[in-house]
Amino acid sequence: MQKSSWSYIIFIICIFWSIKIQAQTSEEKIPLKVVLNNLSDQHKVQFNYQSDLLSEITVFPLPKKSTLNENLKHIESETSLRFTKIGASIYTITKPFIICGYLQDVISLHPLYGATIRGEIQTKITDDKGFFEIFVNSLDEAIEIRFLGFKTIKKQARFFTLEECATISMYEEKQQIDAVVVEGYLVRGIDKKSNGTTEINFSKFTSLPGLIETDVLQTVQALPGVLSIDETVSNINIRGGSHDQNLILWDDIKMYQSGHFFGLISSFNPQITKTATVITNGTDASYSDGVSGSIQMNTDKQIQSNFEGSLGVNFISTDVFADVPLGEKSSLQIAGRRSIHDFVNTPTYNVYFDRVAQQTEIANNVESVVNSNQNFNFYDTSLRWLYNPSEKDRIRFNFILINNNLTFDETLMTNLDLDTKTSSLSQNSIAAGLSYERQWNDHFSTHFNVYNTDYKLQAINANVLQQQQFLQENVVSETGIKFKGLYKWDNLFLEAGYQFIESEVVNTNDIDVPRFLRRDSEVLREHAFFVQSQYENNNRDFSVRPGIRLNYIDKFNVLLAEPRLSIRKKLGQHFQIEALGELKHQNTSQIVNFQNDFLGVEKRRWQLTDNYSIPILKSKQASLSLQFSNKGWLVDATGYNKEVVGITSQSQSFTTKYEFTKTTGNYNILGLDFLIRKQFKNLSSWLSYSYMINEYTFNNLEDIQFPSNFDATHSFNFGTTYSNNRLNISAGLNYRTGKPTSIPLQGNEILNQQVNFDVANNTRIPEFFRVDLSAIYKLKLSKGLRTEIGASVWNALNKENTINNYYRVGADNRPIKFSRESLGLTTNFMVRFYF
Structure with a gap:
């Protein structure tokens, strides 16, 4: 049979078989x-x-x-x-249903890897994209989504989106307690919480006038009642208090140094700091210190499944950040920043350096001595290790290193020879902390934290005229341990814990010719027990948080009881009222012995209380506020009364009358903070006003009551910010009355070869006025790579603002006035890449 015939027969059989199979x-x-x-x-x-x-x-x-x-x-x-x-x-x-979705953090929008989704018949874990898929038997089946540190989601299957895999946002557990009551308090990313605090979330943050970096301590100064009397981040005044009365925490580590460039920029890397909380009153009972206020900075709490990083440079410094996953349960975050003056000299750096060095030994010396080779640099390094050994456990290790170095040569010019010696100033901090948190069940959790922080300020002043070297050191070493437990019901939580703090402060003055050495070392230990609760009703229109802290200082056998209270009540749909109160204390403060200490740049040194000449600082404060919000409008008015006792005259930055006086006293403030803000779709504009009467009482001085050095009676802040997905533009102005100062007594200016002052702080320096501008442009370059380009103008009108003055007796036996000025017109430029 031919081949074609066989092919025909096979074809017929296949067709027949196919038809038969289909029929069958x-x-x-x-x-x-x-x-x-x-x-x-x-x-x-x-x-x-x-x-x-x-x-x-x-x-x-x-x-x-x-x-x-x-x-x-x-x-x-x-x-x-x-x-x-x-x-x-x-x-x-049963006929099963498939439920799927993508879990993400509602704040950072990052996927949540390793979350547990549990049904009646299946349990699944989300992948690195936050994705899950689970079968359920019926729409009535209960689904539970759990992730450590976030609020557990429990609901029936019918309430999930069944048609598609939708995005499911999870909220951090703390938001159940400290709910947001005002979003976008000034701009997007600044929110008011139900406990009276203000939180800045830099992952949502747009921009503020004059800022192109998310500088934490510059940002907080935009809030009502917070300013810097000398325009630095190392002298932030919260409701009229001095900077040393602020508690500054970085991931629950107390920091004694807050600024680079000796206060002109924050020493905390903006790329690793994710949130900052500002507390002016009603402080959480678990915190001590900060009789004037608290600034708490926190880094990212979540482990990322994918590598993230950034690289940036501006006219002052360059920085790098990397978040590196280490397996499924761990990640490592590294951040570093360094000044760029060693590589390139910029106009911004020169303006900053002149601002720091003015009226100091760095810039001015006697006629026969010439200063040269001024060199300044700074750097900071942060490292964090995040580890979740299980769904219920979370371990975090934090490390930070901050350093500022300044050197310059002093050359004595004579007819015979040139004699050159080097003077230097360094300011650095090194700190580390370890925390362990465990969520035992849905109701009970514990948190343990231990830290050690070391701060050192050192100056070597080489006096070429007298062939003398003067060494000054101020060293602080502190160790803290805190343990607390939290038990939660539906609308109520109860928290209790214990804290131990050991602080050591060493001050050294060492002169080689003639030989003189003085070293003072003090150690103080404090034990504290605290308990607090919070209740919030089902409608979330009423919350109350009472608490008390018991502190025992063993060296003085002193027991201090400090109640804290926070109450919030919503009145109708648009109004709410808030009442806050607290008692606080602190054992450390900063003093100034002489204005030329530490080369005149960083004059303030930390000192422990001796409960006599340097008393324990104690404060009490009460405030009442009323808020109105509707259709993008926000009006917030807060009245407060604040008293701090135990201050020393050396801690209050006197540069005129009472500059060399040593005594103790107190100050009292009656103040009002007012804010009005309007939000449109992409535009936010605000006007804030602060009024205060801030007065000293020193019973041992000639002038018993007089205005405080930090009294800014009237302070205005106006700003507007436009933001979209590509562009942020901000403009604003700051105005405040000049700080009080003393002037020589007219007709009798000099007495006993010293300046004879009139009544203390009976006049003021000229008012402060500054206009700032900034713009940031965002661009996506490719998948996984985007960039930001920013420019800012600080003091755009180049207004000469005097921030302080002092007097010295001249050669003609007449007083000579010296003034320190704030930054003039200062531009900055930034480029940053995210990958």
Whole structure:
């Protein structure tokens, strides 16, 4: 037979066989109910199901020699039905539903890897994209989503999106307690919390006038009641207090140094700092110190599944940040920043350096001595290790290193020779902390934290005229341990804990010719127990948080009880009222012995209380505020009364009258903070006003009561910010009355070869006025790579603002006035890449 004939026959057979198979398939497929009845009779089992579940479902006949389980699995694969054994011989039949989604952090929008999704029949874990998929038997089945540090989600399957895999946002657990009551307090990313604090979230932050970096301590000065009397971040005044009365925490580590460039920029890397909380009153009972206020900075709490990083440079410094995953349960965050003056000299750096060095030994010396080779640099390094050994446990290790170095040469010019010596000033901090948090169950959690922080300020002043070297050192070393437990009900939580702090302060003055050495070392230990609770009703229109802290200072056998209170009540739909109160204390403060200490740049040194000449600082404060919000409008008015006792005259930055006086006293403030803000779609504008009467009381001085050196009676801040996905533009102005100062007594300016001052602080320096501008442009370059380009103008009108003055007796026996000026017109430029 020919080949073509065979091919024809095979083709005919295939067609016949295909038709036969199709006919046979159609004929052999039988109703599922019939198959199940046969299985019931054969294996003596019972199937329970809804009456309409199996209608019109047909299957192929089952293999005759298969077991019951094999037959049921065969039916499941063919129909997607599920058989569940609920008794010895009883099975239920259900039609499963598939629920899927992508979990993300509602704040950072990062996917949540390793979250647990639990149903009645399945448990799944989210992947690195936050994705999960789970089967449920019915729409009534309860689904639970858990992730450490976030609020657990519990709801029936019917309330999930069944048509698609939707994005599910999870909220941090703390937000259940400290809910946001005002979003975008000034701009997006600055929110008011229900406990009276203000939180700045830099992952949502847009921009503020004059800032192109998320500088934490510059940003907080935009808030009502917070300013810097000398325009530095190392002298932030919260409601009229001095900077040393602020508690500054970085991931629960107390920091004694806050600025680079000796106060012109923050010493905390903006790329690793994610949130900052400002507390002016009603402080959490678990915190001590900060009789004037608190600034708490926190880094990212979540472990990232993908590598993230950034690289940036501006006219002052360059920085780098990397978040590196280390397996599924751990990651490492590294951040570094360094000044760029060693590589390139910029106009911004020169303006900053002149601002720091003015009226100091760095810039001015006696006529026969010439200063040269001034060199300044700074750097900071931060490292964090995040580890979640289990779903319930979280371990965090934090490390930070901050350093500022200044050197310059002093050359004595004579007819015979040149004699050159080098003077230097360094300011550095090194700190580390370890925290462990465990979520025992849905109601109870514990938190343990230990830290050590070391601060050192050192100056070597080489006096070429007298062939003398003067060494000054101020060293602070502190260790802290805190343990607390938190138990939560639906609307109530109870927190209790213990804290131990050991602080050591060493001050050294060492002169080589003639030989003089003085070293003072003090150690103080404090134990504290605290307990507080918070209640918030179901409608979230009322919350109250009472607490008390008991402090025992063993060296003085002193027990201090400090109650704290926060109450919030919503009045109707648009109004709410808030009452805050607290008692606080602190054992450390800064003093100034002489204005030329530490080369006149960083004159303030830390000192421990001796409970006599340097008393324990104690404060009490009460405030009442009323807020109105509707259709983008916000009006917030807060009145407060604040008293701090135990201050020393050396801690109050006197540069005129009482500059060299040593005594103790107190100050009292009656103040009002007012804010009005309007938000449009992409625009936010605000005007804030602060009024205060800030007065000293020193019973041992000639002038017993007089205005405080930090009294800014009237302070205005106006700003507007436009932001979208590509562009942020900000403009604003700052105005305040000049700080109080003393002037020589007219007609009798000099007495006993010293300046004879009139009544203390009976006049003021000229008012302060500054206009700032900034712009940031965002651009996506490719997948996984984006950039930001920014420019800013500080003091755009180049206004000469005097921030301080002092007097010295001149050669003609007349007083000579010296003034320190703030930054003039200062531009900056920034480029940053995110990858």
